[in-house]
Amino acid sequence: MIRPNADSHTQYAWHTAFVTNAQRAHTPPTLEEVAARAGVSRATASRVLRGETNVSESARTAVLDAAKEISYTPNRAARSLVTGRSDSVAFLVDETEERMFADPFFLGMLRSAQVAIAAAGLQLVFTVTSGPDDHRRFVEYAAGGHVDGVLLMSLHGRRQLPQQLEALGVPTVLSGRPLTGRRTIYYVDADNVGGGQLATEHLLASGRKVVATVTGPQDMCAGQDRLIGYRKAVEASGRLVEHSLIADAEFTQESGFNATRQLLEDRPDVDAIFAASDLTAMGAIRAIERSGRRVFDDIAVIGFDDISEAALMQPALTTIRQPVADLGTTMSQRLLERIDGGEPPKMTILPVELIKRQTA
Amino acid sequence: MIRPNADSHTQYAWHTAFVTNAQRAHTPPTLEEVAARAGVSRATASRVLRGETNVSESARTAVLDAAKEISYTPNRAARSLVTGRSDSVAFLVDETEERMFADPFFLGMLRSAQVAIAAAGLQLVFTVTSGPDDHRRFVEYAAGGHVDGVLLMSLHGRRQLPQQLEALGVPTVLSGRPLTGRRTIYYVDADNVGGGQLATEHLLASGRKVVATVTGPQDMCAGQDRLIGYRKAVEASGRLVEHSLIADAEFTQESGFNATRQLLEDRPDVDAIFAASDLTAMGAIRAIERSGRRVFDDIAVIGFDDISEAALMQPALTTIRQPVADLGTTMSQRLLERIDGGEPPKMTILPVELIKRQTA
DNA sequence: CGCAAGTGTGAGAGCGCTCTCATGGAGTGT
DNA sequence: ACACTCCATGAGAGCGCTCTCACACTTGCG
Numbered sequence: 001m002i003r004p005n006a007d008s009h010t011q012y013a014w015h016t017a018f019v020t021n022a023q024r025a026h027t028p029p030t031l032e033e034v035a036a037r038a039g040v041s042r043a044t045a046s047r048v049l050r051g052e053t054n055v056s057e058s059a060r061t062a063v064l065d066a067a068k069e070i071s072y073t074p075n076r077a078a079r080s081l082v083t084g085r086s087d088s089v090a091f092l093v094d095e096t097e098e099r100m101f102a103d104p105f106f107l108g109m110l111r112s113a114q115v116a117i118a119a120a121g122l123q124l125v126f127t128v129t130s131g132p133d134d135h136r137r138f139v140e141y142a143a144g145g146h147v148d149g150v151l152l153m154s155l156h157g158r159r160q161l162p163q164q165l166e167a168l169g170v171p172t173v174l175s176g177r178p179l180t181g182r183r184t185i186y187y188v189d190a191d192n193v194g195g196g197q198l199a200t201e202h203l204l205a206s207g208r209k210v211v212a213t214v215t216g217p218q219d220m221c222a223g224q225d226r227l228i229g230y231r232k233a234v235e236a237s238g239r240l241v242e243h244s245l246i247a248d249a250e251f252t253q254e255s256g257f258n259a260t261r262q263l264l265e266d267r268p269d270v271d272a273i274f275a276a277s278d279l280t281a282m283g284a285i286r287a288i289e290r291s292g293r294r295v296f297d298d299i300a301v302i303g304f305d306d307i308s309e310a311a312l313m314q315p316a317l318t319t320i321r322q323p324v325a326d327l328g329t330t331m332s333q334r335l336l337e338r339i340d341g342g343e344p345p346k347m348t349i350l351p352v353e354l355i356k357r358q359t360a
Numbered sequence: 361m362i363r364p365n366a367d368s369h370t371q372y373a374w375h376t377a378f379v380t381n382a383q384r385a386h387t388p389p390t391l392e393e394v395a396a397r398a399g400v401s402r403a404t405a406s407r408v409l410r411g412e413t414n415v416s417e418s419a420r421t422a423v424l425d426a427a428k429e430i431s432y433t434p435n436r437a438a439r440s441l442v443t444g445r446s447d448s449v450a451f452l453v454d455e456t457e458e459r460m461f462a463d464p465f466f467l468g469m470l471r472s473a474q475v476a477i478a479a480a481g482l483q484l485v486f487t488v489t490s491g492p493d494d495h496r497r498f499v500e501y502a503a504g505g506h507v508d509g510v511l512l513m514s515l516h517g518r519r520q521l522p523q524q525l526e527a528l529g530v531p532t533v534l535s536g537r538p539l540t541g542r543r544t545i546y547y548v549d550a551d552n553v554g555g556g557q558l559a560t561e562h563l564l565a566s567g568r569k570v571v572a573t574v575t576g577p578q579d580m581c582a583g584q585d586r587l588i589g590y591r592k593a594v595e596a597s598g599r600l601v602e603h604s605l606i607a608d609a610e611f612t613q614e615s616g617f618n619a620t621r622q623l624l625e626d627r628p629d630v631d632a633i634f635a636a637s638d639l640t641a642m643g644a645i646r647a648i649e650r651s652g653r654r655v656f657d658d659i660a661v662i663g664f665d666d667i668s669e670a671a672l673m674q675p676a677l678t679t680i681r682q683p684v685a686d687l688g689t690t691m692s693q694r695l696l697e698r699i700d701g702g703e704p705p706k707m708t709i710l711p712v713e714l715i716k717r718q719t720a
Numbered sequence: 721c722g723c724a725a726g727t728g729t730g731a732g733a734g735c736g737c738t739c740t741c742a743t744g745g746a747g748t749g750t
Numbered sequence: 751a752c753a754c755t756c757c758a759t760g761a762g763a764g765c766g767c768t769c770t771c772a773c774a775c776t777t778g779c780g
Contacts, residue, residue, distance in 0.1 A: 028505055030766055041730045046768060056728060073504035077446065078766035080437035081735045088485070101471050102668075111461050114486060123506075125448070126474060126486045143388055144433035146483075253672075308462075312613075390736055401760045406738060416758060438736035441765045 029070040037066035049074065080145075088123040089335060090147045092138065094155050096130045103251065103279070104307040105324060106153060109175060112328025113151055120336050122148070135161055142170045149335045151175070157219045171338040173331045177221040177347075186338065188331045188348045192222050195320040195352040196229020197236075199274045199302045202318075202354055204237050208272035208300055212245040214259050214284055216276035223251070226276045226304060245270070249280050256283025264291050271299055272360065278303040278310050278319055285317075285359070300360035315358035323350050389430040397426035409434065448483040449695060450507045452498065454515050456490045463611065463639070464667040465684060466513060469535060472688025473511055480696050482508070495521055502530045509695045511535070517579045531698040533691045537581040537707075546698065548691045548708045552582050555680040555712040556589020557596075559634045559662045562678075562714055564597050568632035568660055572605040574619050574644055576636035583611070586636045586664060605630070609640050616643025624651050631659055632720065638663040638670050638679055645677075645719070660720035675718035683710050 035045035040059050047055050048063040066072075080086050091113055093100045100106050110126070117124045125147060129138055142150060142165055149171040152162060155178065162185050165172045174187035196213075203211045213230045216223030227246070234241050244267055249259035256275060260283065264270060273288075275281035281303030288299050295301055295315060303310060306321035330348055337344040395405040400419050407415050408423040426432075440446050451473055453460045460466050470486070477484045485507060489498055502510060502525055509531040512522060515538065522545050525532045534547035556573075563571045573590045576583030587606070594601050604627055609619035616635060620643060624630060633648075635641035641663030648659050655661055655675060663670060666681035690708055697704040 028503060031768095032766075042767080043730055043732095043769080044728085047729090050768085054728065059728080071500070071503065073500050075441070075504060075766050076506050077437045077440035078735090079768075081435070081441055081737085081766080082768045084735080086437065091486075097471050097475060101467050107461050107467065110486075111457050114488060115457060118487070123485045123487075125483045126451075126470075127478070127483075128474060140431070140433050143431065144435060145388055146436050391738095392736075402737080403739080403760055403762095404758080407759090410738085414758065419758080435736050438765090439738075441736080441767085442738045444765080 028075070029072045031072070031074070033070060034063060034066045034072050037070065038062040084145060085148050085339075086146055087121070088125050088147050089117055089149045089151060089332075089339075090125045090127050090138075090142065091117075091151050091153070092127045092129060093153045094129055094135075094159070094161070095153075097128045100128050104309070105305060105322075108307075108324035109153055109328040109331075112325045113332050116329045116332035117336075120332075122336075135159070139164050139168070143168050148339045149173070151331055151335060154220070171335060173335045173338070175327060175331055177225070179219075179221060183346075186334060186344070186346050188327055188334065188350070189221070190322045190327060191349050191352050192225030193229040193232070195304060195322070196226035196274065196276075197233045198229070198352065198354050199304065199320050200230045200233035201236075202356075203272040203274060203300055203302060203360060204233065206300065206360065210245070210267065210269045211272040211274065212247065212263055212267065212270045213274045214247045214249050214256055214263065214276060214280050216280065217250050218248070223276060230274055249276070249283075251277040251279055253279045253283040253286075256280030257287045258283075260284040260287035261291070264288070264293075273299060273301050275301060275303050278305040278307045278317060280304075281317055281319070281359075282309070282313070295359050302360040306355055310355075311357070318357045318360035319355050321353045321355045323352070326350050388435070389432045391432070391434070393430060394423060394426045394432050397430065398422040444505065445508050445699075446506055447481070448485050448507050449477055449509045449511060449699075450485045450487050450498075450502065451477075451511045451513070452487045452489060453513045454489055454495075454519070454521070455513075457488050460488050464669075465665060465682075468667075468684035469513055469688045469691075472685040473692050476689045476692035477696075480692075482696075495519070499524050499528070503528050508699045509533070511691055511695060514580070531695060533695045533698070535687060535691055537585070539579075539581060542707075544706075546694060546704070546706050548687055548694065548710070549581070550682045550687060551709050551712050552585030553589040553592070555664060555682070556586035556634065556636075557593045558589070558712065558714050559664065559680050560590045560593035561596075562716075563632040563634060563660055563662060563720060564593065566660065566720065570605070570627065570629045571632040571634065572607065572623055572627065572630045573634045574607045574609045574616055574623065574636060574640050576640070577610050578608070583636060590634055609636070609643075611637040611639055613639045613643040613646075616640035617647045618643070620644040620647035621651070624648070624653075633659060633661050635661060635663050638665040638667045638677060640664075641677055641679070641719075642669070642673070655719050662720040666715055670715075671717070678717045678720035679715050681713045681715045683712070686710050 031042055031045050035042045038045060039062060044055060044059055045063045048060050049067065076087060091110060093106055114124050127138065129135055147170065150165055152172055153175045155161060155174060155176065157179065162172045162174055162178065163181055166184065172186065174185055177187055177189045178185045200211060211234065213227065215227050218224055231241050247259035247263040249255040256279065260273065264287065273284055275284045281301055285295050285301055288295055293299055303317050303319035306319045310317040310319050327350060330350065334344045391402055391405055395402045398405060400423060404415060404419055405423045408420050409427065436447060451470060453466055474484050487498065489495055507530065510525055512532055513535045515521060515534060515536065517539065522532045522534055522538065523541055526544065532546065534545055537547055537549045538545045560571060571594065573587065575587050578584055591601050607619040607623040609615040616639065620633065624647065633644055635644045641661055644661055645655050648655055653659055663677050663679035664682065666679045670677040670679050687710060690710065694704045
């Protein structure tokens with residue numbers, strides 16, 4: 001082992017010391033060295049560095065000084081080995097990378113999670129899975145104790161991933177209400193039902209007569225719930241929910257465009273559309289314009305999400321704002337709390353908000 | 361330690377076994393257990409699992425079977441502790457999160473890096489730094505041996521981060537030609553000079569007479585080089601490079617809009633614009649339309665990057681395609697090679713490509 | 721003044737793995 | 751048959767840290 005000047009008490013940080021082997025040049029300082037330099041035992045040095053209080057003031061400063069002098073950073077692997085914690089959490093998106101990166105929602109979640117997790121001193125391991133093979137691999141990986149917890153985004157269908165992870169003792173917090181095992185799973189979600197309702201009520205209240213909806217995918221709770229909200233509002237207004245006013249789409253521009261084109265053919269009398277996402281709404285607007293009608297004047301459109309493009313586009317999109325940053329932050333907080341052994345609320349629904357712009 | 365059925369040779373995977381303590385329920389199987397079950401020593405089991413060849417066939421299958429039966433996954437922390445490798449690399453973006461998430465370029469890089477790194481069996485630790493404080497913290501972190509290498513994106517100005525990391529023995533690969541230390545730093549970049557030249561030549565060749573450019577930030581090589589390309593092409597055509605045809609901007613829509621508005625006031629005779637990025641081009645187009653002129657008919661516009669919006673917008677944007685996926689993949693490969701002790705080429709410039717659409 | 725309780729400290733075990741080195745048995749050459 | 755190499759294997763050390771436990775030493779109280 002090459003450890004130059006190990007006992008020469010040089011005042012320079014270890015990494016500026018001369019070394020011969022360029023490849024494996026660096027042997028970072030160990031706790032042992034800090035302890036020796038501070039004149040205490042490894043145990044005491046460890047206590048100081050971990051912030052325990054039952055240490056004398058003199059020992060504390062000696063250790064802190066020594067650590068600083070040699071630029072000591074604890075070796076996470078060693079700590080991890082004994083504590084059984086890895087100080088990292090996985091950010092897992094159950095989508096193809098293509099869709100993950102196409103959707104501003106995920107990016108917003110990644111962003112806020114990154115900030116929250118980094119602030120707690122843990123690292124974010126970023127993972128994308130699509131398909132059962134990936135799931136199995138990830139479960140194995142998590143089982144190996146490589147992450148202390150999982151932030152799980154956008155679970156499709158009735159997949160059992162969260163249950164499996166929890167069974168392995170890996171705390172998991174889900175984004176979006178799960179379709180199964182609602183009792184046992186921790187999740188954070190936006191008020192999708194309330195948002196769908198709010199959007200539809202707004203269209204109705206502004207005097208629109210024939211309010212249609214372009215839905216999201218029905219294998220995800222966000223898609224389901226926003227449609228439920230639409231239904232509720234229509235029924236509350238004393239009307240009948242007409243099947244011909246419900247056009248199925250995904251959370252993409254493309255599918256929104258196609259669904260709306262068909263909708264406008266089937267029901268030329270439509271004068272308002274609640275699109276289940278902003279991307280869908282953008283597709284709907286293109287379809288409306290393509291059909292020769294005018295947005296707002298002929299057909300009002302309201303979206304869902306409030307992605308950044310919504311405010312910038314022409315005309316600016318009226319939409320239901322989802323608190324993406326809050327969602328990510330709350331998920332992270334819940335997870336961190338669970339990792340520390342706490343018992344935060346199992347579910348949290350965050351409120352949404354109507355953002356009135358030019359399309360409705 | 362709770363380890364139920366430790367020696368009962370149950371055929372069930374360990375994590376389905378009954379356990380009492382809900383909090384720390386799980387003690388994943390260890391190599392020791394695999395070895396015992398296979399009737400070999402820890403050393404031999406380790407050899408098999410690491411894929412060494414000097415093991416008898418009978419031992420190999422016994423170990424593999426045993427590992428499968430108890431769903432064994434090696435503990436990375438333990439391995440890491442002895443090998444000194446962490447099997448993870450950092451994806452570090454030297455920007456505020458805001459800008460990181462606003463720019464499709466970074467997202468594309470993140471995407472391709474994620475795929476490449478995951479394929480190699482390593483994990484991607486995602487980090488965003490802005491400012492010297494963050495840099496210092498990151499250097500400390502990397503010094504602790506927590507990552508085997510760093511993918512560094514978008515280093516601004518003359519920052520010394522890559523040099524520091526290399527000095528610590530942490531292999532680093534940069535995206536974008538560094539402004540300092542070019543000799544010692546590994547980097548991958550697109551042919552920005554060639555791209556700028558190609559774009560400008562295309563405008564000139566299609567009969568445009570007064571070709572302006574809206575630049576990128578001049579504290580980054582991408583901004584500098586694209587401008588150099590513009591200059592080269594203008595000079596090669598036998599014209600003079602006019603200062604009044606160079607409008608300064610950042611890689612954002614907003615700044616592209618403002619710079620172009622000013623440009624059109626100063627030089628109403630402009631009939632073509634090379635914008636240093638697609639976002640800039642989008643801003644430029646808005647400014648052109650706002651001024652009452654028509655894109656292409658009055659003023660041709662060409663961008664740089666070929667972000668996904670470029671193909672979708674109306675009119676579709678002519679641009680220089682940067683091979684983002686290749687860039688990320690190549691960076692990752694270079695880094696992996698270096699981590700394995702190889703000596704890949706220090707610099708790589710990937711070719712760009714003219715994508716002709718409707719604006720030029 | 722004696723005993724219990726409290727406080728700071730160090731010795732040492734051990735987390736799960738890799739890797740070196742010694743060993744023994746099979747194969748090869750003379 | 752003997753020395754030799756070659757190969758599969760296991761024993762055991764040790765990576766850097768945390769944590770338990772025992773030990774001295776103080777302090778408080780009857």
